[in-house]
Amino acid sequence: MAALQTLARRCSTSILKRHFSVSSPVAAQMTVRDALNTAMNEEMKRDESVFLLGEEVAEYDGAYKVSRGLWRKYGDKRVMDTPITEMGFAGIAVGSAMAGLKPICEFMTFNFSMQAIDQVINSAAKTYYMSAGKQTVPIVFRGPNGAAAGVAAQHSQCFAAWYGHCPGLKVVSPYSSEDAKGLLKSAIRDPNPVVCMENELMYGTAFEMSDEAMSEEFLVPIGKAKIEREGTHCTLVSHSKSVGLCLEAAQILEKENIFCEVINLRTIRPMDEETLINSVKKTNHLVTVEGGWPQFGVGAEIVAKVMESDAFDYLDAPVYRVTGADIPMPYAATLERATLPGTQDVVLTVKKSLHIQ
C-alpha cells in the first residue's frame, strides 16, 4: 500500500515539474519476502475465507518473517499458529478446504512436508478425481524448498520432482519478486490444490517491480513459463534460484559472443512445454539447470519431453542437465558449495553442448 502511494506521489511530481523531457518514475523495488507477504495480505483482504496456518506464522511473524504483520492485522481467526504436528495440521488444513475455506498451509520448509505428504497427495491432490468432480480442495501449501546455507542434509532437499510427479496437483516455483507475488496470488485464487515452492536464500533479494506488478490485481498465470532473456545459441531452462544462475552464466557467455536464451519455468506442473519446444527449435541446444538431485529430477523430465517432441529433430547436441550433486547435502562450506551448481557448471555445459572446447 505504501509503495502504491509513493508511486502515485512520484507520478504527480513528474507531471508538475517536467515539461520538456518526461522520464518515467524510478521503478519500485521489492524483496521476494515482501512480495509473498503482499500477496497473502491482498488475498486475505479480498476474500474472507482465505486464512494462513503453520508453525510460527502468527506471533513470531513467520520463521523467515514472510508473514510479518499479518497476525497483528488479521488476528487469531485468520492467522493461526499450529503445534509442531505437520501431519495433523496439514490434514486439518485440507479438511477445512473441503468444507469451503481457502487455507494457506505453510510448511516451515518443504523437508517437513514429508511428514504430511500423505495429506497433500492422497487427501488433497487426488480427491477431485476420485469424487468425479464432487469434492474440491482449494488449498495452497507453501514454504521454502531446496538448499539454504549450511543447514545440512535433512534441511536441504528439493521437492520439485516429488510434487511435480502427481496428477491433480499444481506446482509452482517462483524466482523473482514478480513471480512470487503473482504466482502466490494465482495459487490462492485457484480452486485446486497448489504447492508453492519458495527459496529461503531468495527471500531477501530485491527485484524491480513494474507498475502492473505492484497492483492488487496482478496475477502470474500458472502453467506459463517466462523468457527472462532472449538468445539464439543455446536454451537454458530452470526454476527458482537457479534462474539467477542461468542469467549470470548467460552474461559471462555473452562476453564470448555466445547468446543464451534463459527460460524461467515458473510452473513445474503443468509445465509449459510449448515455450520450451519453441525455444529449442530456435536455438537447437538445451541445457536444464536445477538445484535438486539429477535422478528422476525436473531436468530428467524436460529431457524426456524434448526427446518425444518434434523439437528432437532440431537438436544439434544431446540435452544436458546441470543439477545438484547426487549426494546428501554436506555441512562444510567448501563441500556445500561443491554440491550445488555454480555458473562455471552452466558455462561448461553450454560450451560442451555447442562443441566449443
Added chain:
Amino acid sequence: MLSCAARLVRAQIQSKPTACWVVAARGYADIVDEATFTTSEYALHKLDEGPSQTVTVTRDDALKYYRQMQTIRRMETAAGNLYKSKVIRGFCHLYSGQEACAVGMEAALTPNDHVITAYRAHGWTYTRGVPPVNILAELTGRKSGVAKGKGGSMHMYGHNFYGGNGIVGAQVPLGAGIALALKYKGSNDVCVALYGDGAANQGQVFETYNIAKLWDLPCIFVCENNGYGMGTAVERASASTEYYTRGDYVPGLRADGMDVLAVREATRFAAEWCRSGKGPLLIEVATYRYHGHSMSDPGTSYRPREEIQEMRKTRDPITGLRERLISVNLATAEEMKQIDLDVRAEIDKAVEQAKADPELPVEEMYNDIFVDEPPFKVRGTNPFMYGMSK
C-alpha cells in the same frame, strides 16, 4: 478366545435391557405410538454426567431405523455376493453388524452436520443420503455410481459427507478441519470424524485431538471399535483398549454400538456438547463386524467361528430392535416382515441396475483432474496418445 471388544459387547448382555415400559395393554389392535427403554450403562471419561440410559422412541422413528439398518444389511450382503461373482473388484469392506452405529448416529444429527469416515463406508454413504443403487453401481464401477465409477468402494462422497477414505487415520485430521471451517463460518453444525480401533493408535489422531482441544473445534470423534484391526485383536495392538479414554484431555464416553437407541442418545449428548462450544468429544461405540476385514479375508483365521455366531444370535442390532418393537407393541411382526420384503425388493432391483449399467467411456478418464480449468491435454499410455481433460 473372545477378543476384548467382543467380550465388552458380550458383557453388555448382562445389563441387556429387559425392563421396558408398556404404554397400553397388549393386543393386536393396540399398537402404541411410542415406548421407552433402558440402555446399558455408558462408561464416562472426564465427564460428570453422560447420556441418559432412559431412551424414548416413536413408532415412526423406530420403523425408520429398522428399515435403514435392514437396507444396509441387505445392501452389504448383495455387495458381498457381487464380489464373489467378481463383478465388484479390489477392496470391499462390509459394514454388516455395525449398522446401529451409522443409523443411530444419523438419527441424532441433521443433514447440515458433516460426517467423514474411513473405508468401511457403504453404510454411512447410505445414511448420508446416497441411494443404494448409486452405491452398488459405484462398487461395480459404472457411470451411474455416485463417483461415476472413478472412486470405488472407498471413495464415495455425498452432501456434507466426505467419504470414504483409504488411508487409515487420515480422515481424522480432515474431520477436525471440517469442524474448523464450521466454527470459522460461525455455524452451529458439528462434524463427526469416525475411525476404527486400528486407526486409534495413529499419531495423526493424537495430533488432531491436541489441536481440536486447543482450538475448541466442534468435532465428535467416534471410534467404531469392532474388536479387530484387520486380523489383529485390539488387545494385541493397543496398550490401552479403553478407546474412549485415549483422547486424554478430550472427554469421552463408551456406548453399546449394537443398540441403535444407545448410539442415538450418545450422539445427541455429544452433539449438544459440541454445539454449545465446549470443544470436542470422543465416543467409542463397541460394535462387531460379521464378515472379515474385507472380502479377501474370510475372517476366521484370527477369531473363532463361535464368536461370530454368538454375536449374530445374541447381539444383532436389527434383531435386537425388532424384538424390542414387538415386545412393546410399537410394531407387529407382520409389518416388519413387510419391511424386510420391501427392502429386499429394492436392493434386488438396485443390484440388477448395478450389473447392467455401462462404465464411463474411456475418453472420460481424463476428466476431473482440475476444477474450473479450460480443457487441456493429458498424456496417455504411450507418447502418441493424449486425452483432453474437460
